[in-house]
Amino acid sequence: MEITHKGNTLKIIRGIYNFNSVNEDTALTIGSFDGVHLGHQMVLNDLKAAALKRGLKSAVMIFEPQPQEYFSGEKAPARLMRLRDKLKTFCDSGIDIVVCLRFDDSLRNLTADAFISIIINGLYAKHLIIGDDFRFGCDRSGDFKMLQNSGKLNNFTVQQMRTFDVDDKRVSSTSIRKALIESKFDLAAKLLGKPFEVVGKVTYGAQVGRKLGFPTANINLKRYRVPITGVFAVTLRIDKKVYNGAANVGIRPTVGDLLRPILEVHLLNFSGNIYGKLVSVEFKHKVRDEKKFINIESLVDNIKNDINWVRKWFIEQNDV
Structure with a gap:
């Protein structure tokens, strides 16, 4: 599936079984990207720059439902943005590929090694941009260090995701929700990069x-x-x-x-x-x-x- 907007084309891959449509090496980042706020936008710009430097396609992996929604159900925080609008924003940002994985029992129980195998063999990742607190795999057994070690063995590099601060405070989806709940719409717009x-x-x-x-x-x-x-x-x-x-x-x-x-x-x-x-x-x-x-x-x-x-x-x- 592809969407085109403002002259950009985004390839959307849903599910592990559709990875065969990825036929080029990628620079990859992983996350929920709820709201695609200024911090996320910085990561996407870093991703595009890394892909361009290495001759790779830029790819973003997201999850549906979001992990918090899977674990907490109706108690999970409300989203800042619908999936449809998130995909459109990725397209506008010039990202090449979005991989949308269904977060279910099967993915939850995937071992950390199996998840790395998906990244390497399914998405042909040659460069990863990941937060140093990123955890993955069953029981959250995989971490940033594990990815670095695997990269040395499997010929991919791992880059630590930068944080983005506004007024000396880290921009996050949580801080934006807090601003909205407190009716601080100007602050929320400042953190989102748009109203x-x-x-x-x-x-x-x-x-x-x-x-x-x-x-x-x-x-x-x-x-x-x-x-x-x-x-x-x-x-x-x-x-x-x-x-x-x-x-x-x-x-x-x-x-x-x-x-x-x-x-x-x-x-x-x-x-x-x-x-x-x-x-x-x-x-x-x-x-x-x-x-x-x-x-x-x-x-x-x-x-x-x-x-x-x-x-x-x-x-x-x-x-x-």
Whole structure:
């Protein structure tokens, strides 16, 4: 499978049994790359430079589900980015190959030696860029030193992954989630290298907002869990146009609890049909936490207040 975007082509290989489509030596890095933040981007640039210097293809190995999701299930941290958007970002970054392995019992029980064999014989890795705390194989028995020793025997080199600091603090997916939960969207954008956004298609919902007098665009999240909940001032981008809006991420407790949070956006100064359109929602400011009101009338009053608050906030930002 291949995807092309902005003139770049990315080959996507799913599963160990499709490794036969790799027919060139590679420079390889391995990780979750959740959010593809500034630290990740530095690693990708180092990877491309190493590949170019050695005449190799640049390759990234990721896992689905992510290891934390496999071990912790619903208790795992929410993702910063969907797989689809992650692959698009890899493509935009100029990476040649992404290897997506299913993290399951079979992979979990793979020995460290067997995992190294996959890297050498399946992906033809000649150069690895790995964090010095990287662990792999059954019971996490493989480490950076083991890869270095194996490299000396099997003709590949191992490079330690650099860390990227902002304001003397290491950039990580965890630190970005923390910034988002604390509603520090400017900080999150600084660490990500771009504003935090959720991308998805507008779908038909239960029409609850429309029935209450506040039509909303329902963004299809499928299985994606947004790392934040509450009411927010947002912008929504569609067809290269940007609209201001008020968004709710949550389970709508007043009108009937949902099993999973949904994202609904009420657009200011907009009337039109955008069902089926792919949109991106950028979070600007948190208004309040989601709460359960005593009745529908109270909910409606609070929605009016939220929308008025958001409208005034955008005016104060000189962005009406």
